[in-house]
Amino acid sequence: MRNISKSKFLSGVQCEKKLFFDTHRSELKPPISPEQQASFDVGHKVGFLAQAYFPGGMDATPDVDRNYIIPIANTRRWINEGVQTIYEATFSANGVFAALDILHHHNGERWAIEVKSSTGVKDYHITDASLQYHAMSQAGFAPDRFFLMHINNSYVKNGEIDPKEFFVLEELTERVLSNQPWVEKKVSELRDMLEGEEPKVEIGPHCGAPFSCDYKGHCWGHIPDNSVFNLYNSRGREWNYYNNGIVDLRDIPDLDALGHRQRLQVEGQIHGQRFIDEERIEEFSQNFQFPLYFFDFETIFTGLPVLDGTRPYQQVPFQYSLHILSEDGTMEHREFLASAVDFNSSTALDPRQQLIQQLRNDIGPTGSIVAYNASFEKSVLNGLGEAFPADAEFLFGLNQRFVDLLVPFQSGWYYLPEMGASASIKSVLPAIAPEFSYDDLVIGNGGDASAIFHSMITSDFDEDEAETRRHLLAYCERDTLGMVIIWKEVFWDRV
Numbered sequence: 248m249r250n251i252s253k254s255k256f257l258s259g260v261q262c263e264k265k266l267f268f269d270t271h272r273s274e275l276k277p278p279i280s281p282e283q284q285a286s287f288d289v290g291h292k293v294g295f296l297a298q299a300y301f302p303g304g305m306d307a308t309p310d311v312d313r314n315y316i317i318p319i320a321n322t323r324r325w326i327n328e329g330v331q332t333i334y335e336a337t338f339s340a341n342g343v344f345a346a347l348d349i350l351h352h353h354n355g356e357r358w359a360i361e362v363k364s365s366t367g368v369k370d371y372h373i374t375d376a377s378l379q380y381h382a383m384s385q386a387g388f389a390p391d392r393f394f395l396m397h398i399n400n401s402y403v404k405n406g407e408i409d410p411k412e413f414f415v416l417e418e419l420t421e422r423v424l425s426n427q428p429w430v431e432k433k434v435s436e437l438r439d440m441l442e443g444e445e446p447k448v449e450i451g452p453h454c455g456a457p458f459s460c461d462y463k464g465h466c467w468g469h470i471p472d473n474s475v476f477n478l479y480n481s482r483g484r485e486w487n488y489y490n491n492g493i494v495d496l497r498d499i500p501d502l503d504a505l506g507h508r509q510r511l512q513v514e515g516q517i518h519g520q521r522f523i524d525e526e527r528i529e530e531f532s533q534n535f536q537f538p539l540y541f542f543d544f545e546t547i548f549t550g551l552p553v554l555d556g557t558r559p560y561q562q563v564p565f566q567y568s569l570h571i572l573s574e575d576g577t578m579e580h581r582e583f584l585a586s587a588v589d590f591n592s593s594t595a596l597d598p599r600q601q602l603i604q605q606l607r608n609d610i611g612p613t614g615s616i617v618a619y620n621a622s623f624e625k626s627v628l629n630g631l632g633e634a635f636p637a638d639a640e641f642l643f644g645l646n647q648r649f650v651d652l653l654v655p656f657q658s659g660w661y662y663l664p665e666m667g668a669s670a671s672i673k674s675v676l677p678a679i680a681p682e683f684s685y686d687d688l689v690i691g692n693g694g695d696a697s698a699i700f701h702s703m704i705t706s707d708f709d710e711d712e713a714e715t716r717r718h719l720l721a722y723c724e725r726d727t728l729g730m731v732i733i734w735k736e737v738f739w740d741r742v
């Protein structure tokens with residue numbers, strides 16, 4: 248009989264085929280990306296910090312071989328001996344297995360506490376907790392109360408993180424109890440399924456919720472690149488098409504029912520047709536005032552605040568790139584990349600203030616600041632202005648000067664069939680300048696840049712720091728250079 252663990256149960260609830268692959272064909276899983284690894288690392292650190300909320304517990308974490316026989320035996324023994332708190336308490340009975348982050352005894356009650364890096368309770372947390380309750384009760388140790396411990400999103404770091412302030416305990420007992428008959432039935436169904444052939448499950452919305460499935464590369468192999476799933480802003484309409492046998496974008500019958508941008512996309516695929524709304528582009532081009540500052544931030548966005556004065560999941564900038572284009576066509580490049588050690592130094596100037604100081608030198612008093620999806624850069628500057636009131640006037644002043652290069656593409660004023668569904672710079676740039684790519688770069692996207700810099704400021708980094716800094720600088724520079732190329736192609740002759 249196969250054990251159903253918490254993660255397997257979650258997989259099986261999302262899709263039986265996913266659980267089957269987890270169990271029998273895990274070679275189909277793609278390797279973990281730096282961004283995913285960074286998220287796991289933060290999860291572990293959050294879990295570790297949560298233990299300090301209930302200090303002095305016994306730790307049942309398994310050894311490196313992940314042999315759970317000893318943790319299960321220790322958990323049972325320690326509960327029977329009256330140990331108040333057990334970390335990674337592990338339970339197994341009747342083919343169900345679960346490790347609980349914290350088991351705590353409080354005024355005669357047994358509390359089960361599951362720790363999450365989120366800032367609230369999500370539906371799948373209830374599923375997760377329900378399976379844990381089931382495992383605990385099957386093992387003879389049903390908890391009196393079940394809590395989810397998640398991050399308090401209004402917490403502001405000031406020195407060492409205080410776990411009592413950083414976490415919120417939210418009780419799930421009633422919801423978990425009411426799920427028990429369903430859990431029992433589902434466990435039995437999943438276990439039976441695992442003994443049989445690979446289940447026949449069609450692709451569907453479940454492939455993306457609650458998690459993007461690791462096996463999409465396998466199950467979605469028959470979906471072409473230009474499918475209904477790439478329809479711009481499709482809002483669920485893609486499944487209606489798919490379920491009616493329409494897979495290729497070009498086979499969509501009711502073009503009149505589509506929005507402007509969607510129609511451009513489909514007609515672009517059918518006729519290879521480009522679309523330029525000269526009037527709108529001309530009008531938009533009037534927004535640009537020389538010199539043009541093509542600007543891009545890279546930020547850290549993590550549950551554990553990295554600097555005093557910041558909150559969980561606040562965007563903290565650590566890098567920017569700036570290309571400055573003058574009216575006569577000359578261009579220069581400026582850049583900032585924080586020193587990783589300054590994030591942990593009690594004597595260095597806050598890296599954000601260093602960034603602001605350099606920004607004052609790099610951005611002159613006049614001229615447009617051009618960003619791609621400028622609301623992001625503006626929100627980061629707003630955050631800096633709120634954190635450093637002495638610089639607020641300067642920073643808020645910069646925010647008045649932004650022109651968003653995304654607008655003409657998102658609005659469908661300028662469309663090339665090669666852009667496909669997306670108006671992101673990663674789609675627009677290669678369509679406009681096919682010879683310009685990110686392929687030669689070691690770091691090729693913002694998520695990885697963020698994850699790598701985050702690992703540099705924690706103890707997780709064991710690569711060559713100087714070389715990694717060069718890769719980070721090269722990536723951010725490419726983003727703003729890409730903006731210059733797009734701007735020149737679309738607007739240079741119009742300003």
Ligand code: SF4
Binds near residue numbers: 462467
């Ligand atoms: S890609 Fe979809 S159908 Fe395939 S295993 Fe994942 S969830 Fe199931």
